Amino acid sequence: xxxxxxxxxxxxxxxxxxxxxxxxxxxxxxxxxxxxxxxxxxxxxxxxxxxxxxxxxxxxxxxxxxxxxxxxxxxxxxxxxxxxxxxxxxxxxxxxxxxxxxxxxxxxxxxxxxxxxxxxxxxxxxxxxxxxxxxxxxxxxxxxxxxxxxxxxxxxxxxxxxxxxxxxxxxxxxxxxxxxxxxxxxxxxxxxxxxxxxxxxxxxxxxxxx
Amino acid sequence: xxxxxxxxxxxxxxxxxxxxxxxxxxxxxxxxxxxxxxxxxxxxxxxxxxxxxxxxxxxxxxxxxxxxxxxxxxxxxxxxxxxxxxxxxxxxxxxxxxxxxxxxxxxxxxxxxxxxxxxxxxxxxxxxxxxxxxxxxxxxxxxxxxxxxxxxxxxxxxxxxxxxxxxxxxxxxxxxxxxxxxxxxxxxxxxxxxxxxxxxxxxxxxxxxx
DNA sequence: TAACAGTATCGACCGATGGTCGATAGAGCG
DNA sequence: CGCTCTATCGACCATCGGTCGATACTGTTA
Numbered sequence: 001x002x003x004x005x006x007x008x009x010x011x012x013x014x015x016x017x018x019x020x021x022x023x024x025x026x027x028x029x030x031x032x033x034x035x036x037x038x039x040x041x042x043x044x045x046x047x048x049x050x051x052x053x054x055x056x057x058x059x060x061x062x063x064x065x066x067x068x069x070x071x072x073x074x075x076x077x078x079x080x081x082x083x084x085x086x087x088x089x090x091x092x093x094x095x096x097x098x099x100x101x102x103x104x105x106x107x108x109x110x111x112x113x114x115x116x117x118x119x120x121x122x123x124x125x126x127x128x129x130x131x132x133x134x135x136x137x138x139x140x141x142x143x144x145x146x147x148x149x150x151x152x153x154x155x156x157x158x159x160x161x162x163x164x165x166x167x168x169x170x171x172x173x174x175x176x177x178x179x180x181x182x183x184x185x186x187x188x189x190x191x192x193x194x195x196x197x198x199x200x201x202x203x204x205x206x207x208x209x210x
Numbered sequence: 211x212x213x214x215x216x217x218x219x220x221x222x223x224x225x226x227x228x229x230x231x232x233x234x235x236x237x238x239x240x241x242x243x244x245x246x247x248x249x250x251x252x253x254x255x256x257x258x259x260x261x262x263x264x265x266x267x268x269x270x271x272x273x274x275x276x277x278x279x280x281x282x283x284x285x286x287x288x289x290x291x292x293x294x295x296x297x298x299x300x301x302x303x304x305x306x307x308x309x310x311x312x313x314x315x316x317x318x319x320x321x322x323x324x325x326x327x328x329x330x331x332x333x334x335x336x337x338x339x340x341x342x343x344x345x346x347x348x349x350x351x352x353x354x355x356x357x358x359x360x361x362x363x364x365x366x367x368x369x370x371x372x373x374x375x376x377x378x379x380x381x382x383x384x385x386x387x388x389x390x391x392x393x394x395x396x397x398x399x400x401x402x403x404x405x406x407x408x409x410x411x412x413x414x415x416x417x418x419x420x
Numbered sequence: 421t422a423a424c425a426g427t428a429t430c431g432a433c434c435g436a437t438g439g440t441c442g443a444t445a446g447a448g449c450g
Numbered sequence: 451c452g453c454t455c456t457a458t459c460g461a462c463c464a465t466c467g468g469t470c471g472a473t474a475c476t477g478t479t480a
Contacts, residue, residue, distance in 0.1 A: 007428080032467060042430045043468080049428095053467065111332075114324035122321075125380060152393035155380060156370060163369055170335060170365060183362035190400040217457080242438060252459045253439080259457095263438065 011049050013039050019060045026112040065123045068094040087135050095166050146193030153191050221259050223249050229270045236322040275333045278304040282341050297345050305376050356403030363401050
């Protein structure tokens with residue numbers, strides 16, 4: 001049987017199902033046929049909308065990063081939050097981990113998902129660095145931070161936050177996290193050149209970690 | 211025709227050819243058949259020595275990491291080098307980039323090699339962190355560095371060095387590197403809590419970058 | 421209503437891939 | 451020579467990502 005739908009709707013259906021599968025099963029472990037079965041379309045239809053399985057991955061990651069960046073932008077603009085806090089809050093709010101369910105967090109970052117992971121990181125860094133540029137510049141002007149490398153500082157903190165807490169790079173045990181978060185905040189402080197302890201309040205904001 | 215060789219030799223043949231191919235063509239882009247053709251064996255022989263293509267990858271990465279770790283260990287033990295320098299030199303010597311040819315450097319870190327990359331990073335961090343623990347502890351004792359988080363400091367610097375200069379995470383242009391290296395060294399200084407400019411001499415050691 | 425055009429859908433088919441397995445050749449030993 | 455153990459072989463398999471020509475559906479025009 002043939003069900004015809006408007007182009008954009010079909011596209012979204014495929015994207016949504018693929019996202020669910022890529023994240024829970026992993027990119028490599030998800031076959032195009034898996035997607036077809038759930039969306040209930042034929043192979044030809046899939047390749048009518050996307051040139052390849054990888055193109056779907058790219059589109060999904062672009063979506064996820066864009067959503068996170070928008071959350072970050074909202075925070076950066078919020079004048080009611082102290083400037084330095086805005087930066088750290090934006091970095092945290094941007095990570096998609098905090099949105100998804102617990103199972104997703106566990107499944108998301110296995111070695112099998114390396115491709116997803118790597119593409120996500122590159123895309124996220126490109127999108128997020130400019131978002132934080134302005135508030136960091138302001139911090140610099142106001143003498144809240146002291147660094148010769150503001151851009152590199154942002155890049156580094158974004159990278160570190162992702163590698164340490166979003167992916168499971170170090171495979172830390174649950175109990176290790178409070179210490180690791182404190183170390184991360186201390187390093188962020190030192191790189192930015194803030195007053196000591198300026199960021200320590202963020203420890204509790206990390207809430208429950210993987 | 212059937213050529214019989216002793217087990218360990220065959221194993222090494224497969225490993226060597228696979229390493230060459232994985233690095234130049236990428237892991238996904240290298241088929242088991244590609245390996246078979248060059249080693250000149252049948253499929254059954256390959257799977258007699260390895261349970262899967264991925265097991266070969268793991269063995270190769272273990273080798274590469276081990277080799278790098280030994281270079282690092284040699285430097286760490288070398289009493290003729292100032293203590294802090296030993297740490298930074300060990301981190302640099304450990305990276306396999308500096309050993310391979312220029313073409314390898316270019317091919318190695320494309321998105322397609324995400325799996326290789328990720329597995330390498332995890333394995334390297336596990337192997338290298340303990341190597342640097344002792345010299346950093348000594349630095350701490352001698353008051354050369356000042357940090358409450360020596361282990362996390364090592365983890366972070368190893369991670370940063372790899373992500374920034376070994377893989378092409380940020381896709382920086384050639385001209386950007388000197389500035390990025392200086393920023394990296396500055397951040398390393400600040401995290402370790404050394405005197406300012408203590409590491410700036412390492413800029414020239416980075417020599418030619420990708 | 422009939423003819424047409426554009427779009428969306430279908431599924432058989434393709435070559436390549438990672439992996440399996442039973443058959444067997446060679447080496448060493450009694 | 452015959453036995454055994456290990457190393458080797460290659461035909462075979464299911465599955466994969468991807469292609470393509472046929473065709474059903476929809477909106478428009480006459």
